[in-house]
Amino acid sequence: MTATTAARTITPPGARRNGGRLGLVALQVRVDVAAALRNTSFLVGAVAIPVLLYAMFGLPNGSDTFPEGTRVSTLLMASFAAYGVVSLAVFTFGEWVARERGRGWTRTLSAGPLPTWVYLAGKTGMAVVCAAVVAAGLAVIGALVGGVRLPAGTWAAFAAVTVAGVVAFSTFGFAIAYLVRPKAAATIANLVFLPLSFCSGFFFPLSQLPSVLQDVAAYLPTHHFGQLLWATVGTPGDVEALVGAPPSATVVHLAWVAGWFVLCGTAALWAARREAATRRG
C-alpha cells in the first residue's frame, strides 16, 4: 500500500480557496488590533499613559524654551513618544507574547497551519497601529495645549520615526518573551522598562540628572532612539541642552538601534529554537 503524498488541488464542496499569505497577515493584524481594543489594561498602559504623562510632566513648563528656541513641550513630546515606543515593545511583544506562550498558544500554533511568523507579524502590526495612535495623541495634545508648532514634514517625520521605532524594538520584546519564563515575564518587563526609560532620559531631561546617568545613557539603545526622535523635532543645540551632551551623528544612533534590533532578534530566535528543540526532544 502506498501513501498519498499530494495535497488536494480541487476545491472541496462547500469550501472556498484561500488567497496568499498577505491576506493572512492582514487578518492577523486585524484580529490583534481588535483584541487590543478589548484589553483595557493594555490600552491604558501602552497607549493612554504616555499621553497622560506628557500632559502631566511635559506641558506645565511647556512654554519655556531651550537656548536655540525649541519649546520644552516639543522636545518632551518626543521624549514621551520614545517612552511609548519602548513601552509597546516591552509590553506588546514581551509580556503579551510571553503570556500567550504560557497559555500554550504558541505551542498550539506550532501544530497547525498558522505560521509563527504570521502570529508575530500580527503583533508587530498591532503595535504599529498603537504607536501611530500614541504619536497622534501626543501631537494633538502638544499642538492644542502645548503650543507645539512644527512644519508638516516634521510632523510626518516625527510620526514615521515613532512608528519605525516600534518595529525596531519589536525584537527586544520578543527576546523577553522567549528568554524569560512566561510567569516571570510581567515582572521582568516592568523591571526592565522603568529603569530603561528613566536612564534614557524619557521622564526627565538627562541634563538635570546625575552625570553618571548621562554616562549610562550613552550605552542604551533606547536612549539612542530618543536621540533620533529629539533630533527630528529639535535643533542639535537644544537636544544637547536637554541631554547634557552633544548628540552624536545620526548614523551612530541608527547603528545602536539597528544593532540592538539584530542582537535581540538573534537572541529571540535562539531562545525560540532552543525551546522548540527541547520540546521535540
Place this chain on the structure above:
Amino acid sequence: MTRSTDLAHLALPSVLGMQPELRDHDAGLAVELTGVTKRYGDVRAVDSLDLHVRRGEVVALLGPNGAGKSTTFELLLGLLRPTEGTVQVLGQSPGGAVRARIGAMMQGAGLPEDVTVRELVRLIGRAYPFALDVDDVLHRTALADRARRTVTNLSGGERQRLLLAAALVGVPELLLLDEPTAALDVASRRAFWAQARASVSGGATLLFTTHHLDEAFSEADRVVVLLGGRVVADAPPAELAATVGDADPDNLEDAFLALTTGETR
C-alpha cells in the same frame, strides 16, 4: 430539547477530505508509524510502535494514562521527534507543509487572549489552503450564539466545540483529536460525535483518543489499544471485545481491562 441535542440532528456537509481521487479508503495511508520509539531518559513513552491508518478510516487510540497516546499525537503533529523509527503523515514528514492538511485538537490546547470565537475560527481557516464558511461551521458546532464572545469567556464545553470548529474549518484530510470529549456532558458528547462523524464521512481520516470506551466502540472502525507505549491490540471494536477470554463480548470495558491489566470479570 437542549441546544446540544439539536446539534445532533445537524449534519455538517460531508466535505472533509472530499477529494474524488482519494475517496477510496484504500487509496493510501494517512498515518504511518514504523518502529517508532520516543524515549525520555530511561522512560520509553512510545516503544517500537507500529501503527498504520488507512485514508478514510476512523481509528480510536485507547490506553490508560501514560500509555503513549498523546505522545503519539505529538509525534504525528511534528511537536516531538522520534528517538527511533519513522513517522509519515499523509505521505510526508510531520510538521511543515503537511500541517495545512491536518485538523488537530490537542489536550489542553492553548488559545489566545481577547480574541472572539468568530475571529479565531476565521483566522485559523484562513491559514489553510481551503476553508469552510465560518458562520456555517459555528452554527454546526453550536457556537453561533457565542461568535462574539472572547475565548477566555467560554465554558469548558464551548471551548471544546471551538477547538473542534478550528479543527474542521480548514477542510482537513486528517483529523487528530486527542480526548476531544473530555470536558463535555453526555448530550454534548453525542452532538460532538454526530459532527465529527458527519465531517469524516466524505473520506477524511479520523484518529482520536478517548477514555470513554463507549465512544471508541460506537464511533471507530478500528480500536488500537496502547500499553506502555506498545500496541497490545488492534482490531474492530466488536472483534476486540469478542477475543477477550470470558469477558462479555459486548462489553468493551471488560476487553480494555483484560488487555491493559489482565483483569476479567
